[in-house]
Amino acid sequence: TLYSSACLSFPLLKLLTGAPGPIFTCGGNITEESGVIGSQGYPGVYPPNTKCVWRITVPEGKVVVLSFRFIDLENDNLCRYDYVDVYSGHVNGQRLGRFCGTFKPGALVSTGNKMLLQMVSDANTAGSGFLAVFSAAHSHERGDQYCGGRLLKPSGTFKTPNWPEKDYPAGVTCSWHIVAPKNQIIEVKFEKFDVERDNYCRYDHVSIFNGPEINDAKRIGKYCGDSPPAPVLSEGNQLLIQFLSDLSLTADGFIGHYKFRPKKFPTTTVLPTTTTQPVTTRPIPLKYSVALCRQKCKRRGTLESNYCSSDFVITGTVITAVIRGGSMHATVSIINVYKEGNLAIQQAGKTMSTKIVILCKKCPVIRRGLNYIFMGQVDEEGRGKIAPHHFVMAFKTKNQKGLNVLKNKQC
Template sequence: GESGYVASEGFPNLYPPSKECIWTITVPEGQTVSLSFRVFDLELHPSCRYDALEVFAGSGTSGQRLGRFCGTFRPAPVVAPGNQVTLRMTADEGTGGRGFLLWYSGRATSGTDVPSVPCPKQYRRTGTLQSNFCASNLVVTGTVKSMVRGPGEGLTVTVSLSGVYKTGGLDLPSSPTDTSLKFYVPCRQMPPMKKGAKYLLMGQVEANRGPVLPPDSFTVLYRPNQDQILNNLSKRKCPSQPAPAA
């Protein structure tokens, strides 16, 4: 169908333990699938080791993985490259949460242009390290190796990773020796970065653009004491994210 709701088993009550559930969503040919999460409450783990919802492009779980999610923060909207996506939810034997409720819809293919982002006149970093840690699904430390213009009006920034604290569903090792990651920065110099400098980067992993550093992302020069703070934050449960106003 063109749109509808999908919910985990038992929703809005607790989902059952020791289960694997798979859904395949198909919208009309010529459209792409867009997923918008309305409720999300799965057992939290830094790498979603216990309970998780995975999203794959196409029919089945052998296609490109578009995301792997857990915790109580609603994931950012997911847009698949085609007219099918597959959801796989796994739960271990422990007690979980309410699960998820999402709205899927088909939308006309708009080509490969990079969406434009309104850029503020000044870079402003708001919130605390903890609040931004919870609001971001990708948290890493690393050294900027290159900054190249494009795609669109933004930059592609390649970072040599030294620490990984939240993966955003990417397959990143916890000890990322010789691992690089490319971020898309929609607004040049927002956040401000320099080649050769080491940073703490808090961003998002988006289905259509991959790792992204939005213009208000929490990006600061790296300090050694941040490692212990980030390790502690990764072990805590983030507070529930408030639902948007109707």
């Protein structure tokens, strides 16, 4: 039986764990109160060079709540190749986010009774696509389970659901879009803060972005733990604050305040020094990087001689490689970890990945799609740092045996 992804109701969720499952097609107009949307051909690999659009409409007076159950698209820091866009409304709506890789956002909530999903793929596909469920909710229910909104007043407050009476609920996403006049910037301060603690804020967390949407390239920081982050200043006149809680532990939550400031106020962002691992990319000081990159690009020593002097040793596939300034910023899908140190490793299902910065973009040269052995240092944000004198080489299966021996080495 051919099911249009536009016509699935919630009971069909039961089919998703068994066979035979529904067959998902490319896009559709959806007028159900709840249902399931899947990329074309899910769970098979989605086709290349496609653009699919799903338009969801629920009854007037209700809002659309969308939750991704699974996402596996070609990974890229900026989601430039394959991605899913989610918009509030059908025409000229606010984009709630752009998603790729295996990052699964929390629930996304429209401001009215319409929502639009658009999935785009380029010539090279790399994954099973996505599966999402949606349902209609009464807009007044948002006070308890849902939160966020568009903040336009010169000053105001934002807080987690249930604050301060009880812990925030599990499985919610709140997005506050703060918009100041064009000639002003926004200052954000947290008065109280208690969000499930994790060294890399992988579970419950608050992210703050310059601009009106979720965009890793414009992320100011990612925060969790029980100490308030330092004050944050926007670069322009818009900020997006997103709070996400997963389905397990919860905590007290937070209350924060914002206010508009004249643009002449210094616009340097103050990064937190306490409870979090901020995701903001700190540039390498120019003098240091220029001097460093004048060194002759030549690998020194052997696997054995570099093992103990390195903070981390991994093998992995380069998924993305983006030049920023004089450095190369790469995302590496990990094959094996031989020495972890303080390297920040993200896990989605069985897939592990990490961020590595090649301080001198041409030394060593790495290419997207190829496998390497990486040995290097780790910065204070948990990213791998590779300088010209560090050890990087193409990884072949024959290297596995030597690396396994080194893993047991006492340094």
